[in-house]
Amino acid sequence: MTAKDEIQNLARLLRESDHTLALTGAGISTASGIPDFRSRGSGRWEKVDPAQVCSVQAFRRDPAAFWNYNLEWWLACLRAEPNPAHHVLARLQQEGLLLGVITQNIDGLHVRAGSRTWEVHGHLRTCRCLGCGRQHPFDFVSEQFQAGKNPPRCPCGDLLRPDVVLFGDMLGEDFQAATQVLAGCQLLVVVGSSLQVYPVAALPRFARQLVIVNRDPTPWDDKAVLVLRDDIVRVFEELAATLGLS
Template sequence: MPVNSVAERLRQANHVTVFTGAGVSAESGIPTFRDALTGLWERFDPAQLATAEAYRTDPSLCWGWYEWRRAKVLQAIPNAAHLAIAELANHVPKLTIVTQNVDDLHERAGCEGVIHIHGSLHTPRCIDCAVAYGPILPDQDLSHDGCRIEPLRCGACNGLIRPGVVWFGEMLPEHAWSAGLAAAEGCDLFLSIGTSGMVFPAAELPLRALSKGSTVVHINPSAFEVSADEYFLQGPATHIMQSLLTDAFG
């Protein structure tokens, strides 16, 4: 489906759900989870740092990695795709944003009510009692002790403070997942941007949208196979989203 055809669907849509993945944040310079790690982290496998077991075994190593990731996020700025998605709210009757990304770039671009189905680097909590922890200073120096940073402690139970992200083997946040499903099933246009749709259960969302009769459009720089009932626009999210906005609304 050419961009101008998707733009026409966008003009006619009553409820647009935008579903974003790591490819959107990558255009702001944030490494994707599956990118090869560099510098201090090049000898580690990220999948081995993203479990509750790994955190309890070596909390200072895991906390250090997540603080490194959070530092990357704090240095990044929203890109043209984030800004275009935020701008959509001014043109369509209803816009819902569901993201797999654990950064806050959608919010910094001006998006409201973003549904984070994989949690957020900015919402740490206690690993034992789950009490939320307040803001963390953004300027911790990661170089003084290699990769390791001693985790903070919970004021309620003295447990370790863990990142507020979904680790391997964990359920998605119930409220966020329910809201994401409702957004997929209730829209008439579903834009899946910067995600290959290979990771479940998140990849279920476009399927749910399709099953309810929504037009499903995938936007990605790398081609991948979609069903005959879905559409694919190949290119960077920054370029495609800006083109869609221009073609749809001038």
């Protein structure tokens, strides 16, 4: 099958399904300048194990070191802009071809592109106090950090943590909501995920048909009706052209 046939096949599957969702991972945001964890050569995983530095345990052991390590890439996420793949997914929803996006990303780019989004690993819009539970805008943390106050604290004096799901955390209500919206899913389009982080990696089992758009192989490839090992932005720009979306 040529690349063009594959895109036409994807367009047909989208038109035929009336319960379609996308499941996205870090790979959809690499074109926005945010490195993923597992791409060969550039993934963050190759430098450091996120389960060590991005975990509840790391936060408890040394909150200042936790913020020191993580804040830089989180601020890069906040500076990034949605790329054409985020925009095409939002457009597919407007056209009634997609119900929304379940994402593992914390960069908020699907929300900013206008998609209905279930952010199963949380987001960087807010942080919360471990003592009084109050939520603050994320800027409240970064401003303290930049003024040399590390670890950042709530006015009540207690420590602040990000509203992202850390290794060792339970998944939040968006994950529950995502499993509900996946019930009856006819088509799930996985975009830019190595499908190695559980329990999200188990979500494809809810879908009757699976399409995978990812440069590297995933453990679900043999179950998929279509696998596009191509650049994500290229795939979605060509898909938009094939569907006549401008």
